[in-house]
Amino acid sequence: MKRLLLLLMLLQAITSCNKLLDKKPTDFVDPAGFYNSEEELNMALAAVYDPLGNEYMYGSSLWFQFGICTDEAFYAFSANAYSAPMFYQYDYTNPYVGGIWQQCYIGIERANMLIENINKPSMDETKRQAILGEALFLRAYYHFILVSNYGDVPLKLKSSDNVNSISIPRTPAKQVYEQIVTDMKEAEGKVNTITSIGNSSHVSKTAVRGILARVYLYMAGAPMNDQSKYADALYWAQQVDAGNEHELLTTYNATITNSAYSQIFINQCRDIYDIKECIWEVDFYAKDADPTYAEMGKVGTMNLGCTNIDTGRSSSNIKTTIKLYRLYGNGDLRRDWAIAPFSYSATANPLTRTYYTSTNIIGRDAGKWRRSYEPSNFVKLQFTNGTNFPLLRYADVLLMQAEAENEVNGPTATAYTAINKVRRRAYGLPVNVASTVADVPAGLTPAQFRQFIREERARELCFEGVRKGDLLRWGIFTNVMNEMVAEINASNASFTNKSRWITGYATAASSGRYQLLPVPALELNVNKGMTQNPGW
Structure with missing residues (x-):
C-alpha cells in the first residue's frame, strides 16, 4: 500500500555516493543516465510526489502552521519560530514561509524533468501516458499551492538549465491558473481510475476532476472574482460521479465508534484505504519497528492531548x-x-478520560485523528505518525457541487440533494432518505443557502486544511478574524489566555498583506527577476 515510499527508498539507494572522494557527485541523477526504463519512470514519479509529505507541506505546514487560526481553531501556546505562522508573527525570512515555496518548486522541477524524459524508455504506452498524466497533474497542483498562497509566482514549465544565473519574473495569477487548468485537463485523460489503482495515494481520474472543481472555485472567488468559473466548478464536481466510483461511507464498527463519519478517520489512523470516500491522500508510513524506513507526518499528533506514548502521544x-x-x-x-468531548487526565495505561462540562467550550482539543486507534505495529513516536492526510474526500465534492450549483442556478433540488446527503450521514441517517432533522431548511434564498454551505464546510471539513482558503476566496477573511477576536474576548477564558489567543486573529485582521504570504528571502536573493508582495 505504500509503494510510493518504497520506490523513493530505491531511488535514494541507487543514487547515493559510493566513494567519499568522488569528484562527480552521484547523489544527483543525471537525466542522460536515467529515465531509461518503466521502473525508473515510476521512481521519478515517486520523487515528484515526495514533496507533498514534507514538513513544510502536508507533513505539517499547510494544515497546521498556516491552516489554523481560523474560525475553526487556534494555537493555544506561545509564539516561537515553529508556531509563529499561527500567530501571523512572521516575515519573509520565516522557514515555513520559505519551505512551502521551496518544496513546491522542487516538485515542479522533478515533474518537468520527468515530462521531458517521458518518451525515453521502450514500454507499454498506456502505462507511459498514466505516468505522464500524474506528472502533469502534480506540476499543476504545486503551482496551485503557490498561486493560492503567494499570488503571482513564476510559472515554470521547463527544467532548469542554469542554476547559477536566475532571473525569472512573476507570472500573473490569472495566467498561472489558466496553465493549471490546461495541465489538469490533459492529465484527466491520461491517469487511471481509482478502481484500477486500488488506493488513494496515486492521482486518479476522479481526483483530477475533484481538484479541478476546487481550482475553479478559487478562480470564481477572490481575488480573481471570475464568477463564470462557477459553471466550470459545477461541471467538474459532477464529473466525479460519472464513473460511479464514489459514495459517502455509511457503515461503521459499532464496537469502537458510533458513526460512519468517525469511521473515516479511524480508517486513516489504521492505514485502511477507503477509495469510495477518500479520493486523494498524502501517503505516510509508520509500520514496522524501525523508524529509519518510515516517512511520517503529524496528523493526530497535534490534537487530542495525550502524554502516554503507548496510547499515542499528542501535543x-x-x-x-x-x-x-x-x-x-x-x-x-x-x-x-x-471536537473531543474529553481530555486525558493521567499518564497511566489505560488513560482516564475527564469529560468537559457544558460551559467549558472554548479551547477543547481537536479530536479528528485519535492515536489510540493506530495499529500496534506502527512506530509510536512523540511528534510524528503514519496517518495519511486527506486532500480530497467525496463529502467535499458534494459540498462543492452544492456551492457551485447555487451560484449558477440558485438553491435547486440538485444543490439540496448534494448537501443533504452529507448532513444525513452526519446525523446517522440514510443518505438518500429525506429527514426533517438533518435536511437543510426548504425555501432558502441563494444568499441564505450560500451561508449554510459555508457553515456546513466547517462542520464537515474542519482541520482538513481547506478553511483558510475558503475564507479567502469568499472574501470574508478579515471580517472573520475580527469576529474571532470578539468571540475570545467575550468568552470565559482567563485574561492570560485571551491575550495570547487573540494575537493571531488581531494581527491577521490588521493588514491586507496577510492574505498572501511574502516571497521568501532566499528567492529574492537568488532570483534577480523577483519582486516582493505588497506590504512586505
Whole structure:
C-alpha cells in the first residue's frame, strides 16, 4: 500500500555516493543516465510526489502552521519560530514561509524533468501516458499551492538549465491558473481510475476532476472574482460521479465508534484505504519497528492531548473555537468526534478520560485523528505518525457541487440533494432518505443557502486544511478574524489566555498583506527577476 515510499527508498539507494572522494557527485541523477526504463519512470514519479509529505507541506505546514487560526481553531501556546505562522508573527525570512515555496518548486522541477524524459524508455504506452498524466497533474497542483498562497509566482514549465544565473519574473495569477487548468485537463485523460489503482495515494481520474472543481472555485472567488468559473466548478464536481466510483461511507464498527463519519478517520489512523470516500491522500508510513524506513507526518499528533506514548502521544496544540462547536446542531454526530468531548487526565495505561462540562467550550482539543486507534505495529513516536492526510474526500465534492450549483442556478433540488446527503450521514441517517432533522431548511434564498454551505464546510471539513482558503476566496477573511477576536474576548477564558489567543486573529485582521504570504528571502536573493508582495 505504500509503494510510493518504497520506490523513493530505491531511488535514494541507487543514487547515493559510493566513494567519499568522488569528484562527480552521484547523489544527483543525471537525466542522460536515467529515465531509461518503466521502473525508473515510476521512481521519478515517486520523487515528484515526495514533496507533498514534507514538513513544510502536508507533513505539517499547510494544515497546521498556516491552516489554523481560523474560525475553526487556534494555537493555544506561545509564539516561537515553529508556531509563529499561527500567530501571523512572521516575515519573509520565516522557514515555513520559505519551505512551502521551496518544496513546491522542487516538485515542479522533478515533474518537468520527468515530462521531458517521458518518451525515453521502450514500454507499454498506456502505462507511459498514466505516468505522464500524474506528472502533469502534480506540476499543476504545486503551482496551485503557490498561486493560492503567494499570488503571482513564476510559472515554470521547463527544467532548469542554469542554476547559477536566475532571473525569472512573476507570472500573473490569472495566467498561472489558466496553465493549471490546461495541465489538469490533459492529465484527466491520461491517469487511471481509482478502481484500477486500488488506493488513494496515486492521482486518479476522479481526483483530477475533484481538484479541478476546487481550482475553479478559487478562480470564481477572490481575488480573481471570475464568477463564470462557477459553471466550470459545477461541471467538474459532477464529473466525479460519472464513473460511479464514489459514495459517502455509511457503515461503521459499532464496537469502537458510533458513526460512519468517525469511521473515516479511524480508517486513516489504521492505514485502511477507503477509495469510495477518500479520493486523494498524502501517503505516510509508520509500520514496522524501525523508524529509519518510515516517512511520517503529524496528523493526530497535534490534537487530542495525550502524554502516554503507548496510547499515542499528542501535543494538544489545536484548540477549537466556540463558533465551530455551536455550528453543530443537536444530534449531529460529527461534533463530539471532530471536537473531543474529553481530555486525558493521567499518564497511566489505560488513560482516564475527564469529560468537559457544558460551559467549558472554548479551547477543547481537536479530536479528528485519535492515536489510540493506530495499529500496534506502527512506530509510536512523540511528534510524528503514519496517518495519511486527506486532500480530497467525496463529502467535499458534494459540498462543492452544492456551492457551485447555487451560484449558477440558485438553491435547486440538485444543490439540496448534494448537501443533504452529507448532513444525513452526519446525523446517522440514510443518505438518500429525506429527514426533517438533518435536511437543510426548504425555501432558502441563494444568499441564505450560500451561508449554510459555508457553515456546513466547517462542520464537515474542519482541520482538513481547506478553511483558510475558503475564507479567502469568499472574501470574508478579515471580517472573520475580527469576529474571532470578539468571540475570545467575550468568552470565559482567563485574561492570560485571551491575550495570547487573540494575537493571531488581531494581527491577521490588521493588514491586507496577510492574505498572501511574502516571497521568501532566499528567492529574492537568488532570483534577480523577483519582486516582493505588497506590504512586505
